Amino acid sequence: MQNPDGLYLLENSRDQPMNKTEFDILRARRDTPGCEQVLHFNNAGAALMPVPVVDAVTGHLRLEAEIGGYEAAEAAHEAVEHVYDAFSQLLHCQPDEIAIIENATRAWDMAFYALPFKSGERILTSMAEYASNYIAFLQVARRMGAVIEVIPNDENGQVSVEALQKMIDQRVKLIAITHVPTNGGLVNPALEIGNIARQADILYLLDACQSVGQMPIDVQAIGCDMLSATGRKYLRGPRGTGFLYVRRDLIEQLEPPLLDLHAATWVTKDKYEIRADARRFENWETYYAGKIGLGVAVDYALAWGLEDIWARVSYLASTLRTRLQQIPRVQVHDLGLQKCGIVSFTIDGWSPQEIRGKLAAQKMNVHVSSAASTRLDMDGRGLPRVVRASVHYYNTEEEIDRFCDFVSDFVRRNS
Numbered sequence: 001m002q003n004p005d006g007l008y009l010l011e012n013s014r015d016q017p018m019n020k021t022e023f024d025i026l027r028a029r030r031d032t033p034g035c036e037q038v039l040h041f042n043n044a045g046a047a048l049m050p051v052p053v054v055d056a057v058t059g060h061l062r063l064e065a066e067i068g069g070y071e072a073a074e075a076a077h078e079a080v081e082h083v084y085d086a087f088s089q090l091l092h093c094q095p096d097e098i099a100i101i102e103n104a105t106r107a108w109d110m111a112f113y114a115l116p117f118k119s120g121e122r123i124l125t126s127m128a129e130y131a132s133n134y135i136a137f138l139q140v141a142r143r144m145g146a147v148i149e150v151i152p153n154d155e156n157g158q159v160s161v162e163a164l165q166k167m168i169d170q171r172v173k174l175i176a177i178t179h180v181p182t183n184g185g186l187v188n189p190a191l192e193i194g195n196i197a198r199q200a201d202i203l204y205l206l207d208a209c210q211s212v213g214q215m216p217i218d219v220q221a222i223g224c225d226m227l228s229a230t231g232r233k234y235l236r237g238p239r240g241t242g243f244l245y246v247r248r249d250l251i252e253q254l255e256p257p258l259l260d261l262h263a264a265t266w267v268t269k270d271k272y273e274i275r276a277d278a279r280r281f282e283n284w285e286t287y288y289a290g291k292i293g294l295g296v297a298v299d300y301a302l303a304w305g306l307e308d309i310w311a312r313v314s315y316l317a318s319t320l321r322t323r324l325q326q327i328p329r330v331q332v333h334d335l336g337l338q339k340c341g342i343v344s345f346t347i348d349g350w351s352p353q354e355i356r357g358k359l360a361a362q363k364m365n366v367h368v369s370s371a372a373s374t375r376l377d378m379d380g381r382g383l384p385r386v387v388r389a390s391v392h393y394y395n396t397e398e399e400i401d402r403f404c405d406f407v408s409d410f411v412r413r414n415s
């Protein structure tokens, strides 16, 4: 079943949790040696890599050391090329619509800075926008006179589709929103936004950095023209990897902000020709081991099934949220109608950094999200920082119990 956000859901996933018997949790944990070392609720930072990914990366690094980097790349040609096919399956697009780039930010930048803004043209964005994107908006506003406008949230704290509809006019050049923000469980209504963009023939750039890998993403259903994400988070790929999707008929209209001899060919003394596929957004030198590992990570996610991953991640996160909400002095801050694997909270009287430190001493990994990463949202809610606990399918109910028992004891001991 597909919901309006372009996500496939179990009907009422809270009532039909993906539990131990439906999801082979033992295998998931066997494949994830890190589970024995830590309680990892920092999947929105970087998830624990599964064995096949680690093997692919280290195997290629070893090959580079043994036979030479260029020779290893040649020998692994098929595995390197496979990453484009893997993403085409994951996102429901064509392999030539994918560029592999070193992280989500640079992938997003390559698309955004390719857009030729004129003075007065409007960029519509979300309250939850990621800092690096907003900094780029500010730079383009200063350099080219583009105008940044923020779509208000609705009563549930997600992008108001109604408000967006009312903001559309001839001067809107781009709708650029963050699907799942870095600092909480919100899932913005990407598909409804896509419908508006399509009807009005406006370019739509989706930052899907936190959503790819934890939920099904179909670029055709969402209707985005460009989409960026990273390898190390919910996809469980290696660090230093990311990708960009650009719709086929848009690729050749976009001149990348940076070119090299991989993105373009120097054909005569005064002339270059930019390649016709999305690899025009890549550069020549690349992290081959990471690229191979990223392809394996996508295959690995596809083998589990994105619907099953999403059902289990939402179930675990909603369990964690419910348990935390029951602890006195704990405030849970997640917005939106539909929530994902990220759970954000604070404890009255304690700074998020102190809480993170206490948890780290117990080998429990969380992250602290600060206002500087999502300033519009955090300043708007008067939140300088929150603890971000983000679960993945290999986490367990037992880990949630252990985590919440510790938080609960901590609050009791310090009241």
Ligand SMILES: Cc1ncc(COP(=O)(O)O)c(C=O)c1O
Residues within 6 Å of the ligand: 044, 103, 104, 105, 106, 130, 178, 180, 181, 182, 207, 209, 210, 229, 230, 231, 242
């Ligand atoms: C929503 C969002 N967008 C973009 C990024 C940047 O990703 P990367 O560090 O791979 O550039 C992040 C990282 O946390 C993020 O959460």
